[in-house]
Each structure stands twice: as C-alpha cells, then as structure tokens.
Amino acid sequence: MGTLSGFKIVEFAGIGPAPMCAMLLADMGAEVLRLDRAEDANLGITMDSKFNLLGRGRRSVAIDLKRPEGRATAMKLVEQADALLEGFRPGVMERLGLGPDECLKRNAKLVYGRMTGWGQEGPLAHAAGHDINYIALSGVLGSIGRRGEAPMPPLNLVGDFGGGGLYLALGVVAALLETQKSGKGQVVDTAMVDGAASLLTAIYGMHASGMWTDQRGENILDTGAHFYDVYETKEGEYVAIGSIEPKFYAELLRLTGLEGQEMPRQMDRSAWPALKEKIKAIFKTKTRDEWCRIMEGSEVCFAPVLSMAEAPNHPHNQHRGTFVEVGGVKQPGPAPRFSRTPSAIQRPAAKPGEHTEEALRDWGFSASDLEKLRGSGAIGVRGK
Secondary structure, eight states: OOTTTTOEEEEEOOSTHHHHHHHHHHHTTOEEEEEEESSOOOOSOOOOGGGOGGGTTSEEEEEOTTSHHHHHHHHHHHHHOSEEEEOOOTTHHHHTTOSHHHHHHHOTTOEEEEEESSOSSSTTTTSOOOHHHHHHHTTSGGGOSOTTSOOOOOTTIIIIIIIIIIHHHHHHHHHHHHHHHHOOOEEEEEEHHHHHHHHTHHHHHHHHHTSSOSSTTOSTTTTOSTTEEEEEOTTSOEEEEEOOSHHHHHHHHHHTTOTTSOOOOTTOGGGHHHHHHHHHHHHTTSOHHHHHHHHTTSTTOEEEOOOTTTGGGSHHHHHHTOEEEETTEEEEOOOSOOSSSOOOOOSOOOOTTTTHHHHHHHTTOOHHHHHHHHHHTOEEOTTO
16 A cells, blocks of 8 residues: 555665665555575674664565575566665675676666665765764754754764665655666666765755854754753753744744843844743743643744653654554554655564575465475575
C-alpha cells in the first residue's frame, strides 16, 4: 500500500545515515533487502537487534563480499533492483567490483545511492569522520550554542540523519522518478557536509543580509533572543518559547504578566539580555505543569520540554499516533503521512543474516544455487 510499493532496493549494511534512508524507504512500502556481513563486525555500537530501530522494515541476508561467490551473489541481486544504497568510503565498492560503472552496465535503470561524509571527491574525501566533523566544516556546529560557551553538538541529527539520510532518501526517490521518464539510472552522490550546509541555507541568507552574526547566542534563533529560548521552571524542568511574531510576543507578555509594563521594543537587541533575565525569573515561579495549563495551546508558541520517556505519553502525540510499538519496542512511527497510500513498518529490525535463504529464494536463487553458496562460505545464517 505504500507510495514505494513495488520498488526493490538493495542496501549494503552500514551505520547511521544510509540505514536511516533505507528505513524511510521501507516504511513507504519499498522492498529493501539488507546485505549484512557474513561474519561479526565491530561497527562501534553494539546492542540487541530488536533495538536497532533504523534496521526495521527489511529482511537481512548475510553475504561475504570478500569471496568471489559473495560478490557475484550481490551483483545478481543488484541486477534485479531499482536502487542500491551504500555508505562506504570512496573507492570501497569499486574495489569490490560493485561500483556504479559495473552495476549500471548490468542494470541500466539502477539508481545508485551513495552516502559519505565528505563526498566522493575533494581533499577530505578519504578522511575518517563523523557527524560532528561534517557539521563543523559546514558552519552548522559553530552556529549552535549559548553566548560565551562552546558550540553544542545537536546529537547527530543534522549531519547523519538530516543532512545525510533524508537527503539520500530524497535523492533516490527523485532519481527513481526521473528513471520512469528516461529509462536510465544514475548515481546519487550524497555527502553529509553538503546536506548539513543545505539545511543552513536560510541562516546563510540571514547572515548575508546582516541580520545574523557569527557570535553564538546573540541571534534570534540561537538563544540570543528572550522570546526564543528554553526556561527552567520551579521544579527544575523546562519549557520552550518561540514567540517571534509580534502577536505571539504580545501573548507572551500577557500570560507572563508583563503586559502593560514599559518595555523596550521586541527587536531591540541591546535589551535582550535584561529581558531574558526578567522572563527567566517569571518562569521560575511556577512548575512546568502549571505553565502548561496557562500556555499550552495558546498563541505564545509554547511547549513543555519533554524527555524521550515522556514524549510518547503526551496527549497530542498519542492522538496523532506519533509513536508506535513494534516488537515490544516503543518508537517513532512512519513520517510523513499519505492519505491514499499509507506508510507502515513492515517488520521489526532483523538480526544480521536472519532471512538469508528465504530472501534469496524470493529473489530467484534456486536450491542448488543456495547449496553452492553455503558450500563456498559466501552466505551465512548468523541470525538463526
């Protein structure tokens, strides 16, 4: 029923952004087959497969790509696929004989999705890195933080998942759409440094106009403004305020009891520090729940700052079904939503190699093919 139902995608297993992309495509109905390593691999973070939520929605085949038979198996799957996803350093897939040139020769309509931190070329292309490095180079990290404090990494949301996984998903879907017209595949080169910079486009525009300075914590959206920040409440919890527009700001003044007092203009930056101290003192007079009763649903642009344990239980999230439970694990549900072809989580996260023979049979491998692959050590069943 999903928007991508009928599309077949081969995912070469990795961590972070490429699995995020694969999860999104699977949630939208694509049949995504994950090719895991035939041997255990230390990928840096180890936990039970059922908690690997980025791995949800697809089956797993364990293949040893170091063996010729394993590479041939992977290529046979690629020949049948609409798209391929890989997140290795530049050159790795080429050395395996599975680079875009080889794959497109065998499948001219293939969309070849590549995910790297620095891109396929450039001075840093072969350097190691993680989200924090990519957002540092793009200008994102240096823009996030309070005045006089060090930059604050926003988890790994901007590089890995926003600038990486989401941009790869958009690129793959756009290329699949174009392939329907041209009959030709192509490579989607997604770099987290590019995606992170792209996410900062609006802020770069404000910077160019002179509205945004390079000083952290002194701008309208980076905790510089008193009307766009988080404030501690009486019992040590927090609330978030985003009263940017004049009518929303007027409501903030009314509900905090500041309406009618002689106040500086809202956009008088010289007054922001003093106004912030004033509002900080006011929010400390009540608990988070008390402020929720006063402001939630109002024109203030208000929300309580919830923990991950609290968020699924908020009435709005419950009404929307924002969080779902699959395989006994509470997790965010598919997004966005479609009126006619709804997305759905197709299955819990698989153990590596859990569906090796089952999936290969479904993709056209015969019993004798599987026997030969087992005998050569090219496939494994580690999930069993």
